[in-house]
Structure formats: C-alpha cells, structure tokens
Amino acid sequence: MTNVLNTSHASRRGILRLIGAGTFTAATGGLGLIGSSPASAASATTASTARGAAAVPLAGDPTFWQQVERQFVLDKNVLFMNVGTVGSPPRSVLQTLEDTNLRVAVAAESGYSSFDDVRALAASGLGCDVDEMAITHNTSDGMAKILAGLELAEGDEILTTNHEHSGGNSPMQQLRDRKGVVLRRVALPVGNAQRAEDYVELFRQAITSRTKVMLFSAPTYKTGTMLPIRMLVELAQEHGLVTVVDGAHVPGMMNYSMHELGVDFFAGSAAKWQCGPGGTGVLYVRNKVDARYNPNPLPAFWPTITSSYPDAGLPPRTTNATASYDMGRYLTSVGNGSIALQAGVKQVMTMWDTIGRQRIEDHVLGLSAHLKELIAERWGVERLYSPKDDPRLVCALTSFNPFANAADVTTQAKSVEFVSRMRSEHSIVIRNVDFPVIGASSSHWAVRVSTHLFHQHDDVERVVDAMWKLSRAMA
Ligand SMILES: Cc1ncc(COP(=O)(O)O)c(C=O)c1O
Incomplete structure (x- = not known):
C-alpha cells in the first residue's frame, strides 16, 4: 500500500509538471494574462506519448483531478457540462496558439505542409500509424x-x-x-x-x-x-x-x-473531448x-x-x-494550413498522453457512472436514454428524461426551458437532444450531461441536485 501511494504521489508530481501545473497557476480568463514559458510546451512534447503509457493508479485521486481542472480557463461561476458540443482548450494550448500565431505573422511563415509531426503524435494517441492519420477541420x-x-x-x-x-x-x-x-x-x-x-x-x-x-x-x-x-x-x-x-x-x-x-x-x-483548438479534427483511414x-x-x-x-x-x-x-498526408495537405492550430493540436495531444488516456477514460466514465446511478435512484432507471449496466455500451454522455411529469419530454418548449433555467437559475450548462423513440408517436426531447476531466465528483452531485429541484419547480 505504502509503495503504491509513494509511486502515485511521485508520478502525480511528474505528470503535473509535464502538463504545466505550477506554471499556469494564475486563474486568469484573459489570454494575454496567462503566465507561461514556451519551455513548458517544449518539455511537455518530450514526454511519453505511448497510448495508455500511464499505468499509475491515480484515477481516484481527487487532488490530482483538481489540479487538472486548474489547467482550464472555464468560467469559475459556471459549471460547464456540455463538452459533447464543444470542449475548452487548456491554458497551455491557448498559450501555444498565441505564441505560434505571433511567430507565424512576424516571419510570414507558410503553412503548406502535411504536418507529419502532429499526425504522428495524434496517431500514437489513437493507436494507429502516421500514414493512416489526417488532421481535419472537425x-x-x-x-x-x-x-x-x-x-x-x-x-x-x-x-x-x-x-x-x-x-x-x-x-x-x-x-x-x-x-x-x-x-x-x-x-x-x-x-x-x-x-x-x-x-x-x-x-x-x-x-x-x-x-x-x-x-x-x-x-x-x-x-x-x-x-x-x-x-x-x-x-x-x-x-x-x-x-x-x-x-x-x-x-x-x-x-x-x-x-x-x-x-x-x-x-x-479534436475540439470536443480532446479540448484542442476550435476547427480541428482527426481522421483515421485504414491504409x-x-x-x-x-x-x-x-x-x-x-x-x-x-x-x-x-x-x-x-x-x-x-x-x-x-x-x-501515406494516405494521411494527402488528406492533410490542403493548401495553406494553420500552423497555430496544428501546434495547438500537438500540445493538447501531448497533454492527454502525459496524463494518460486510460486514466482520463476511467475518470470520465467513473463520473458518468455516478451520475447515472444518482439519476436511477431519484428518477428511476427507466428515465435514462443512455445505457448504464453493459460496460460495452457506456460513455461519458448521459441523456435522460428529467421531468416530474414524464410526458413533458415530448414537448420541445419544456426541454428548452429546462436547459435555459439550469443556466440562469443554477449556473450549469447542459443541452437538450431530440430523437425518435421506437413506439413513440413524437420525438423525445431529453437533456444531456457531459462529464469530463475538469469535473469532480461533487460537480455530479451538484448537477443532479439542481436538475431535481428544477424538475420539481417545473412540475
Ligand atoms: C456524433 C456527432 N457527429 C458529428 C458531430 C459534428 O462535430 P464537429 O463539430 O466536430 O464536426 C457531432 C457534434 O456534436 C456529433 O455529436
């Protein structure tokens, strides 16, 4: 036990150093105020990038995830739980974008490139080879x-x-x-x-x-x-x-x-759960x-x-x-590309690999499992549109019917109001989604909650409490 803890703490310090914690402690929202040294990006790039490289048992360590949360500039007054629509780049990525944009403008650098280094890193993070990986817009x-x-x-x-x-x-x-x-x-x-x-x-x-x-x-x-x-x-x-x-x-x-x-x-x-710059994506082609x-x-x-x-x-x-x-090269070389966006993708891929993609998966699925259990407890498991019990079917998106009167889920206006009041009365951002349900005469308008690496256990409890209160207030 002692050994595990020691390893865990030593590794935690190492990982936090690599992802830039300590360098980016000032919780500023303004890009220009982000304190950073270019070296932080450089040193992160040298970190291990093997998929699942991090085997250290940190997934349940709340302090670690709080430190991770501090790498993001998300509004502290709002609980943002709509990563399924768009993520939020961490400070180190914002800094990379700013530095690179300036450098490119000063030198009028051209972006006619197939960005092989970025593709190689993305490929290693996603378990394939560079010739099978293209960077796209989304x-x-x-x-x-x-x-x-x-x-x-x-x-x-x-x-x-x-x-x-x-x-x-x-x-x-x-x-x-x-x-x-x-x-x-x-x-x-x-x-x-x-x-x-x-x-x-x-x-x-x-x-x-x-x-x-x-x-x-x-x-x-x-x-x-x-x-x-x-x-x-x-x-x-x-x-x-x-x-x-x-x-x-x-x-x-x-x-x-x-x-x-x-x-x-x-x-x-690359801009949703991967939290890269807006306008970035990855494309795998078996080659x-x-x-x-x-x-x-x-x-x-x-x-x-x-x-x-x-x-x-x-x-x-x-x-x-x-x-x-190299199929990925043809698909990535499309005229003059954005060097800054590519650098941002590289930075964020490095950060994820450094934390450990398996560790992130465990954390976000752990939070969503907790969320689903709480929903099942309060509303009943039949209110979930997401699977809960077959581990092969789960992910970190949770959709359900929150309404006190279950039939309200077919009313678009109710669902829109729910999401809007979660924002205005509880400062929590979620979204709604509509879809056909077998046997139902009209679409269901569920609400969807995303749990990510910048969320903590108590964020899940907070969103559940808020949704419960609002569902009662709207009854
Ligand atoms: C399943 C699915 N496919 C495609 C998209 C479009 O994503 P992008 O903005 O990366 O093009 C989304 C966006 O939410 C999505 O959920």
Whole structure:
C-alpha cells in the first residue's frame, strides 16, 4: 500500500509538471494574462506519448483531478457540462496558439505542409500509424471526406442508424441525391435494457445483398450509446462491408486503438473531448492490411480534398501490412494550413498522453457512472436514454428524461426551458437532444450531461441536485 501511494504521489508530481501545473497557476480568463514559458510546451512534447503509457493508479485521486481542472480557463461561476458540443482548450494550448500565431505573422511563415509531426503524435494517441492519420477541420469535415472518397454507385446501400448527426447525414444524403445511393436505417432502441449483442443483431438483420457500407456513430450524440464498434466491425467484415464510424466524441474521452477496432474509416473531433483548438479534427483511414484485426482488402478510396495529388496518380492500395503511400498526408495537405492550430493540436495531444488516456477514460466514465446511478435512484432507471449496466455500451454522455411529469419530454418548449433555467437559475450548462423513440408517436426531447476531466465528483452531485429541484419547480 505504502509503495503504491509513494509511486502515485511521485508520478502525480511528474505528470503535473509535464502538463504545466505550477506554471499556469494564475486563474486568469484573459489570454494575454496567462503566465507561461514556451519551455513548458517544449518539455511537455518530450514526454511519453505511448497510448495508455500511464499505468499509475491515480484515477481516484481527487487532488490530482483538481489540479487538472486548474489547467482550464472555464468560467469559475459556471459549471460547464456540455463538452459533447464543444470542449475548452487548456491554458497551455491557448498559450501555444498565441505564441505560434505571433511567430507565424512576424516571419510570414507558410503553412503548406502535411504536418507529419502532429499526425504522428495524434496517431500514437489513437493507436494507429502516421500514414493512416489526417488532421481535419472537425468531425463533419472528416465524414464528408470519407463519403466523398468512397466508390459507391446507384443502388448501393449504406446501412446506418436513425440517430446520426447532420455531420454524417449531410454527405450521405448527397450521395443519395447525387448518385442514387440508398440509405437504410436501423431504428435504435434507447435506455438501459439493451446489451451490445442486441445492437449487433439489429444491424445483422438489416444487411441486404446491396449493402456496401455500415456507417454509425459511436457514441450516438443523442443518447450517449456507445455502439459496440469492434463487434459491429466483425459483423461488417463477415459480409465484406466497409465500416465508417462517426467517432466525434471518442478522441479525448476513450482510450481506443484504431488498429484494434479494425475499422476502415473513423472521423473524430479534436475540439470536443480532446479540448484542442476550435476547427480541428482527426481522421483515421485504414491504409494497410493487418490480418489480426481486419484481413479484408482495403476499400477503394480517393482523397478527394487535397492539393498534393500526384500527376502520375497514386499507386494501387497495398494488399499487405506495408502501406503503399501515406494516405494521411494527402488528406492533410490542403493548401495553406494553420500552423497555430496544428501546434495547438500537438500540445493538447501531448497533454492527454502525459496524463494518460486510460486514466482520463476511467475518470470520465467513473463520473458518468455516478451520475447515472444518482439519476436511477431519484428518477428511476427507466428515465435514462443512455445505457448504464453493459460496460460495452457506456460513455461519458448521459441523456435522460428529467421531468416530474414524464410526458413533458415530448414537448420541445419544456426541454428548452429546462436547459435555459439550469443556466440562469443554477449556473450549469447542459443541452437538450431530440430523437425518435421506437413506439413513440413524437420525438423525445431529453437533456444531456457531459462529464469530463475538469469535473469532480461533487460537480455530479451538484448537477443532479439542481436538475431535481428544477424538475420539481417545473412540475
Ligand atoms: C456524433 C456527432 N457527429 C458529428 C458531430 C459534428 O462535430 P464537429 O463539430 O466536430 O464536426 C457531432 C457534434 O456534436 C456529433 O455529436
């Protein structure tokens, strides 16, 4: 026991030094007031970047997470719990942006680059190689690039769900209207009653002889259901289907390895849970054949949005474990890029790797598990739209019906009022989400709470108390 504690404290000090605690102690909101030395970013960049590098048992250490919280400039008078919409960059990232913007302007540096160092770091954090990783503008940008680059013809089917985000729906609908691609949607059940196998079965039943692609969000932004990626990928592989995952919420929340998931394409945000600068995202494209996770041939794919496509064309895609070219480079090199945004992504990826992606996942899932238990205790488990008991389906987004009169959840105005009064009367920011529910004649307007690394155990209790009081006041 003593040993564990000693290790834990020593490591904690080391980690805090690396992520900049101590350097950024002044709790200022103004960018110009952030005290920093460029060396803090430099030293952080030399830290270990291996996925899951941090095996030290710190996840339950509240002091550690309070120190982490202090790295963020979030308004102290507000409890911000809508990370699912947008994160907030830590001080070190803000400082990097400021320093880099100034340096670029002074030297009029050009950003014609494929940003290999940033891609390499992002790749190592997300369990893949640099040739499979592109830096994009956001998830929507990644999804559009994936769907624009696939070879699909009239009558080909994309099997997707009825809970997708417009970032995936928009490019799919264009394929429908432009090429005659057919969109088939699995109606997703909601709540705690399902197991991972149930979702897989629903997809299995919906596959037809025309299905070419399986596209789904994991987690869905509506109910925070983490569709079981690996199990669905195995199903897709059996049928020779291409897998596209809208993983907007995964980077920075979950410690997933793209290789181990075996997906073909995965688009994520770097500005939500990853807390990078606004306008940044990551895109994984399977670019070689690793028989352990996905023995199927690489799908035909064109990096349509690029400014570096070679005059001689690209060589054929590889059929083995050696990439025939760096796909991520083509997808990242699009004219003059932002050196500052790329530096910000690098900084924040380093911070996450230094804290430990597994440690962050454990913390944020621990908070959401606590939140779900409290909701189940006060309102009843049937009020949850998010899964609770199957660990394969959970994430750090929690959606539920808070209303004293359960039927109010179908009234948009009630839901809007709830979110707005949480802000004005309790200084807590959450959001609402609407979605179809099987068997219901109109959409449900749930509320959604995000728990992240800058939250503490008592923040969860605070939001539950506030939601309980407000639900009674609105009865
Ligand atoms: C599942 C999902 N996909 C895509 C998006 C779009 O994200 P971005 O702003 O990164 O394009 C969101 C945003 O909330 C989302 O929840």
